[in-house]
Amino acid sequence: MSKVIGKVLCLIFVFALSANSMAQLKSDLHKSNIPDLSVKTNTKWYKTEVFRKGAVPAALIGVGLYTFKDKGFLSRTSIHDMRNRYVPQFSNKLDDYLQYAPIAAVYGLNLVGVKGQHSYQRATVSLGMSFLMSAAIVHAGKTFLDVERPDGSSNNSFPSGHTTTAFVAATFLHKEFGQYRSPIYSILGYTSATTIGIYRQLNNRHWISDVLVGAGIGIVSTEICYAFAEAIYKDKGKNKPLYLSQDDPHDYPSFLSYSAGPAFFVNSHMSDMLGFSVGVQGNYYYSKYFGVVGEASFSSFPFNSKSRNLGVIKDEILNNPIVKERVDSYVVQPVGFRNIMVGQAFNYPLPSDFSLDAKICVGYSVAGDGNFVVNVKPEYQEEIGKKEVIVAKYDAKDSWIFSSGVGIRKRLARNLSLRFYYDIYLNRTKVTVTKVSDIISPQEYQIAVVHKSDSEQLGYSTFGLSLVALLW
Numbered sequence: 001m002s003k004v005i006g007k008v009l010c011l012i013f014v015f016a017l018s019a020n021s022m023a024q025l026k027s028d029l030h031k032s033n034i035p036d037l038s039v040k041t042n043t044k045w046y047k048t049e050v051f052r053k054g055a056v057p058a059a060l061i062g063v064g065l066y067t068f069k070d071k072g073f074l075s076r077t078s079i080h081d082m083r084n085r086y087v088p089q090f091s092n093k094l095d096d097y098l099q100y101a102p103i104a105a106v107y108g109l110n111l112v113g114v115k116g117q118h119s120y121q122r123a124t125v126s127l128g129m130s131f132l133m134s135a136a137i138v139h140a141g142k143t144f145l146d147v148e149r150p151d152g153s154s155n156n157s158f159p160s161g162h163t164t165t166a167f168v169a170a171t172f173l174h175k176e177f178g179q180y181r182s183p184i185y186s187i188l189g190y191t192s193a194t195t196i197g198i199y200r201q202l203n204n205r206h207w208i209s210d211v212l213v214g215a216g217i218g219i220v221s222t223e224i225c226y227a228f229a230e231a232i233y234k235d236k237g238k239n240k241p242l243y244l245s246q247d248d249p250h251d252y253p254s255f256l257s258y259s260a261g262p263a264f265f266v267n268s269h270m271s272d273m274l275g276f277s278v279g280v281q282g283n284y285y286y287s288k289y290f291g292v293v294g295e296a297s298f299s300s301f302p303f304n305s306k307s308r309n310l311g312v313i314k315d316e317i318l319n320n321p322i323v324k325e326r327v328d329s330y331v332v333q334p335v336g337f338r339n340i341m342v343g344q345a346f347n348y349p350l351p352s353d354f355s356l357d358a359k360i361c362v363g364y365s366v367a368g369d370g371n372f373v374v375n376v377k378p379e380y381q382e383e384i385g386k387k388e389v390i391v392a393k394y395d396a397k398d399s400w401i402f403s404s405g406v407g408i409r410k411r412l413a414r415n416l417s418l419r420f421y422y423d424i425y426l427n428r429t430k431v432t433v434t435k436v437s438d439i440i441s442p443q444e445y446q447i448a449v450v451h452k453s454d455s456e457q458l459g460y461s462t463f464g465l466s467l468v469a470l471l472w
Contacts, residue, residue, distance in 0.1 A: 053223045054220065054223070056219060057215075057220035058220075059216075060213070060215045060219070061212070061213050061216035061217070061220075064159075064208070064209045064210075064211070064212030064213035064214075064215075065209065067079065067207075067209045067212065068209040076207035076208050076209045079201070079207070079208040080150050080201070080207060080208075083201055083202060083204070084331075087300060087334065087336075088331070088333060089371075090202040090203065090204075091203060094199060095162055095195075095196045095199035095200055096162075098166070098192055098195060098199075099165045099193075099196050101169070101192050102166075102170050102173035102188075102189040102192055102193070103127065103169045103173075105173055105177075105185070105188075106123065106172060106173055106176050107120075109177065115239050116176035116177045116180055116181070116239070117175065117176050117177070117179060117180035117238065117239060118176060118229075118237050118238055118239065119237035119238075122229060122233050122236070122237030122238070123176055125229060125232075126175070126222075126225055126226050126228075126229040127168075127172050129225035129228060129229070130171075130172065130221050130222040130225040130226075133221040133224065133225055134164050134165070134218055135164075137159075137164075137217050138159055138161050138164050138217065141159045141213075142156040142157075142158065142159070149204075149206065150204050150205070150206065150207055151204040151205060153205075157205075157206055157207060157210050158207070158213070159210050159211075159217060160197070160200050160205075160206045160211050160213075160214035162196055162200055162205075162206075162214075163193070163196055163197045163200055163206070163210070163211045163214035163215050163218065164214040164217050164218040164221075165218065166192065166193035166196035166197070166215075167190075167193045167214070167215045167216075167217075167219050167222075168219075168222050169189070169192075169193065169218075170186075170189035170192060170193035170218075171218065171219050171222035172189075172222060173185055173186070173188075173189035174186040174189055174190070175222070175226055180242060181242060182415050182469065183415045183416045183469050184256055184415065184469035184471065186469075187256070187258060187467055187469045188256075188469075191258045191280075193215065193218070197211040197212075197214070197215060251288060252285045252286070252287070253283075253285055253288075253347055253349075253470060254283055254284045254285050254470070255282070255417065255468045255469060255470050255471055256281070256282045256468070256471065257280070257281050257282075257419055257466045257469070258279075258280055258466060258467060259277075259278065259279050259280075259281065259419075259421060259464055259465075259466035260276070260277070260278040260464060261276070261277060261421075261462050261463055261464020261465070262274050262275070262277075262462065263275040263276055263277040263299050263301065263460050263461065263462035264460060264461060264462075265301060265458070265459070266424070266459035266460060266461060273301070273302045275334070275460070276299070276300060277298070277299040277300075277460075279295055279296060279297030279298070280295070280296050280297075281293065281295045281359075281466075282294050282295075283345045283347075283357065283359075284345075285345065285347055288347070289346065289347055289348065290346060290347075291344075291345040292343070292344065292345055293343050293344065293359045293361060294341070295339070295340075295342075295359075295361060295363075296339070296340055296341075297341075298337070298338050298339075299336065299339070299425070299462065300334045300336040300337075300368075301334055301335055301336070301460070302332070302334045323374070325380075326376060326377055326380045326384070327374045327375065327376065327377065328374075328375045328376065328377045328378075329375045330372065330373065330375065331372075331373050331375070333370030333371050333372075333373070334368075334370065335367065335368060335370060335394075336367070336368035337365045337366070337401075337425075337427070338365070338368075339363055339364070339365045339366075339401055339425065340363050340364055341361035341363030341364075341401065341403055342361060343359055343360050343362060343363075343403075344359065344360050344361075345357065345358070345359050346358040346359070350408075353410060353411035354408060354410055354411075355408070355409045355417075356406070356407075356408050356409075357406070357408075357409065357419075358404070358405065358406045359403075359404060359405050359406075360403075360404050361402070361403045361404070362400065362401070362402055363400070363401050364398065364399075364401065365398060365400070365401035365425075365427045365429075366398050367397060367399070368396065369393065369396060370393070370394055371390045371392070371393050371394075372390070372392035372393070372394070373389065373390055373391070374388070374391055375387065376388065376389060391435065392433060392435045393434045394431055394432065394433045394434075395431070396430075396431050397429050397430040397432075398429070399430075400427065400428070401425055401426065401427040402426045402427070403423060403424065403425045403426070404423070404424055405423030405424065406421070406422055407419045407420060407421035407422070407466075408420050409468055411470070415469060416469065416470065417467075417470055418465060418466075418467065419466045419467075419468045420463075420464075420465055421463060421465075421466060422461065422462075422463040423461065424460070424461045425459065425460055425461070425462075426457060426458070427458055428457050428458070429458055
């Protein structure tokens with residue numbers, strides 16, 4: 001009951017703070033003779049400034065609160081189970097530093113003479129207020145909700161402070177450069193912030209509910225504080241609007257895109273379970289139809305019993321009578337590929353601001369290693385001394401990779417497109433599987449190679465939608 005009361009108090013605090021902020025802003029707007037942005041009777045509600053700027057953070061917070069449950073569809077525990085299935089050993093400190101990257105970009109660009117929408121002083125005041133407001137909300141949530149982290153290390157999980165900071169920083173970059181110069185800045189900023197949210201979950205530090213609500217808090221706090229700054233500064237510290245020429249959208253259509261989508265093995269003997277793939281792709285066109293492409297991507301796939309190499313291990317180990325008695329379940333850690341590629345890009349303009357593009361690339365693929373882990377039944381954990389035991393390992397060798405793909409883009413604004421893509425990747429790798437022991441015991445295990453595969457071609461495909469920043 002105390003947790004429920006704490007949740008209610010925290011939500012009341014958040015809404016009260018937001019309501020008070022908006023009320024104060026409305027008063028300041030009235031005093032400064034700046035037009036009131038509240039809903040007018042002759043304006044559709046979905047066309048108002050409040051809806052346009054508040055819809056995304058409201059949706060993030062709403063979905064985040066919906067996932068704040070331990071059972072059912074789209075629960076925080078079901079998402080956490082996916083993390084444990086795909087990348088259970090993931091650990092990386094990038095999120096501790098990347099959260100500040102958009103802020104560094106704003107000040108770095110100003111330092112080299114690339115001006116944003118506002119002066120250095122006004123931008124700093126807006127950022128400072130955004131940090132103060134978001135930090136107050138996050139502190140209240142962590143204090144009153146007392147939510148345990150997924151790794152069990154503490155009870156201050158909700159909401160995610162790292163994610164909130166990252167989205168404050170991303171919205172700061174969006175306001176200063178994305179709305180002023182090019183949406184590429186917005187895409188890079190929000191890609192960075194989204195990466196932070198993903199890393200907080202992969203590092204087992206936060207639930208998805210913590211991350212989604214933190215993202216919403218970061219965006220709405222920055223939007224409110226920029227409105228405060230507008231009321232305070234008016235036109236002071238605001239740089240002149242940039243003139244952006246209306247270039248032919250089909251001339252030299254270079255772009256940068258960020259994609260994330262499902263992936264699956266073409267080789268059915270490896271796994272018939274869906275994986276995922278994320279990547280960044282840049283196309284530079286030196287003519288209307290031809291260019292060069294560079295791509296960095298990461299893909300991960302769960303193994304299952306269809307894997308020839310691990311199927312032998314599974315049968316040998318799990319059919320042992322002693323193992324059957326002591327083992328509750330098993331998991332094979334997923335295989336992953338990190339790819340760097342370059343190649344030839346093609347573009348063909350279509351009517352109504354559509355464009356068709358294709359690519360052919362070659363590069364290098366770094367494969368990940370993994371373990372075959374069995375979960376010991378509770379009644380045998382004290383005897384064995386462990387809850388989990390590694391009974392086999394696999395080692396996937398790095399290799400060259402070939403890829404090709406097609407995409408179709410629809411231009412939504414001057415520098416922004418939505419792209420549907422389908423890519424296929426082919427590499428050759430060698431998988432070595434070693435068995436630790438076929439009988440679980442607290443003794444040290446003898447490692448021996450039980451199956452070594454020849455180099456074989458692995459093929460997988462990925463598809464989805466990506467946001468594209470057009471570079472003209």
